[in-house]
Amino acid sequence: MSVQDVWNKNEAILQSLIEDIIVTNAQGIVQSVSAATEEVYGVCADKMVGRSVYELEEEGLFTPLATSLVLEKKEKVTFIQTTGEGKKLLITGIPVYGQGELIHIVSYSHDVTELIEMKKYLAQMEDEMARAKSELEMLRDQHLDHEGFIANSSGMKTIIRTAFQVAKVDVNVLLLGETGVGKSHVAKLIHKNSPRKNGPFIEVNCGAIPENLFEAEFFGYEEGSFTGAKKGGKLGLAELADGGTLFLDELGALSLSNQVKVLKLIQEKKFYRVGGTKLRKVDFRLIGATNENLEEAVERKTFREDLYFRLNVVPITIPPLRKRQEDLIPLIKHFVGEFSSKYQLKRILDESVIQQLLAQDWKGNVRELINLIERLVVTSPSSIVTMDHLPESYRRDSYVSLLNDSEESLSEILEQVEKYVLTKSKKKHKTTVKMAQSLGISQPSVVRKLKKYGIE
Incomplete structure (x- = not known):
């Protein structure tokens, strides 16, 4: 069988395949293409055969080239090629050797345009799901x-x-x-x-x-x-x-x-x-x-x-916080400790500061207390927070403020003042006897009033 007969036989086999197949020589000249190639690239086979793939690339028919990649690596290559119509093809290029010399390069393709678009869509979906999950976790926690x-x-x-x-x-x-x-x-x-x-x-x-x-x-x-x-x-x-x-x-x-x-x-x-x-x-x-x-x-x-x-x-x-006096000192100590730890600063409130805070009406409630304690912790130049470090609005005379701003009755105001004095005295003196001596009232009265206001 002559070489021409062999080639004609191979050509017949090539044309029977449904895949896109292109055969070039080592110089990149197209020698044969399958019928499916026309549909893939939108160009008649006779306009490709005999032409250089390098020229076809310059004309925008496809890029990159299997020929140049196979010649460079001297082995089978697989890559994504883009056609002039924007299709994405998965190209496989195979070197064909004869007597030790590379004589042909055969390449075939699979249209992966839809797969790539699907991959992009899935990536977008994954991003959206991650975003939703992130937002949910943020809101949840x-x-x-x-x-x-x-x-x-x-x-x-x-x-x-x-x-x-x-x-x-x-x-x-x-x-x-x-x-x-x-x-x-x-x-x-x-x-x-x-x-x-x-x-x-x-x-x-x-x-x-x-x-x-x-x-x-x-x-x-x-x-x-x-x-x-x-x-x-x-x-x-x-x-x-x-x-x-x-x-x-x-x-x-x-x-x-x-x-x-x-x-x-x-x-x-x-x-x-x-x-x-x-x-x-x-x-x-x-x-x-x-x-x-x-x-x-x-x-x-x-x-x-x-x-x-x-x-x-x-x-x-x-x-409101002003009606929860028993919670004030524990709250103050808690937030001082929390912010001292957060900012790695050792801070302690002077007793006079604590007593002054006990006398406030706390219109902003716990939120106001948190903001003030955080401010004192980070702005105090020393480990002991003194009255000088308190904002001016918190240093004014507590009783005057109480009388001027309070909408409560006189008896309620007097009770608050009495509770304030008793709390201060309890901190200063260890026994109810000494408290009574300091306040000028009887010891039983001190015990009764401490019980009345829940001061421990």
């Missing part, structure tokens, strides 16, 4: 590191007992109290001691979300639902709370229109994302909180009565 409560006062002890009791069941809880009393901490305490403790704790500050964005943030949205919507849409806070606890803080800040939406969610546990048509279900335990008097808001028609009753199943009112 946000500020959940402090489990302990300092509760020496009878009022706070009652609050803690109630919180532990209601934590066992999925009843709606409404936390009431002034700003800074620790409503969010009580909410987290309930969550962490509930059957949902392994689920997310999602805190929604109703007063921090603009009214026109509330629905999108709370319920989430679908892609393209409005200008600026993120690609792929976004999960809402309510959906993130699935399986856990949804904590709605600053409820009084909700507009009437948004109150309707929240009420419907609480009642049905179903919702639509903004721009969505799929009804979604969510399972969460609800805890609400506000520093406003919702009963008065209902009377003023600024808060829906049906929403109020839906929220107010188990109300828990947290007392």
Whole structure:
């Protein structure tokens, strides 16, 4: 059989294959192509045969070349090639030797355009899933590191007992109290001691979300639902709370229109994302909180009565710090220790500073106390924090401040002053006898008054 016959036979076999196959010589001149090559590159076979692959690359038919890579490595190569039409091909180039010389280069391809696009899509999905997981973990673990409560006062002890009791069941809880009393901490305490403790704790500050964005943030949205919507849409806070606890803080800040939406969610546990048509279900335990008097808001028609009753199943009112005098010294010592450790600074409050702090009315409650202690720890130039280091507003005469600013009755003010004096005397003197001598009253009176104010 002649060489030409052998070549014709090989050519017939080549044309019978459905894969894209190109055969070049060692100089890169195309000698033969399969029928499938025309469809892959969009060029007739007769316009490729006899031409240099280097010229075809310059014309933008494909890049990079199997020929140059095989010649460089002298072995089988596999790589991704891009066609002039933007297709992605997985190319395999094989060297063919004759009498020890490289005489041909055979390359074949598989269209992997869809696979590459799928890979990109999967990568995007993985990124989105990682983002959602990250956001969920952030929201779940946000500020959940402090489990302990300092509760020496009878009022706070009652609050803690109630919180532990209601934590066992999925009843709606409404936390009431002034700003800074620790409503969010009580909410987290309930969550962490509930059957949902392994689920997310999602805190929604109703007063921090603009009214026109509330629905999108709370319920989430679908892609393209409005200008600026993120690609792929976004999960809402309510959906993130699935399986856990949804904590709605600053409820009084909700507009009437948004109150309707929240009420419907609480009642049905179903919702639509903004721009969505799929009804979604969510399972969460609800805890609400506000520093406003919702009963008065209902009377003023600024808060829906049906929403109020839906929220107010188990109300828990947290007392302000000024009515928790027994908790003040333990709280002060706790936060001094915490911030000293955090900033690696050894700080101790002088006794006069502690007594001055005991006389404050703490309008900002525990939050104000935390901010002040942190400030004192980091700004004091010495290990002993003295009166000179206190901000001016905390150094003014406590009694004058009490008389000028307090809205309490005279008897209540006098009781606070008496308690302050007794507490100060108790710190200074070791026995009730010495306290009586110092204060100019009888020892039984000292004992009785200490018991009255719970001073230990």
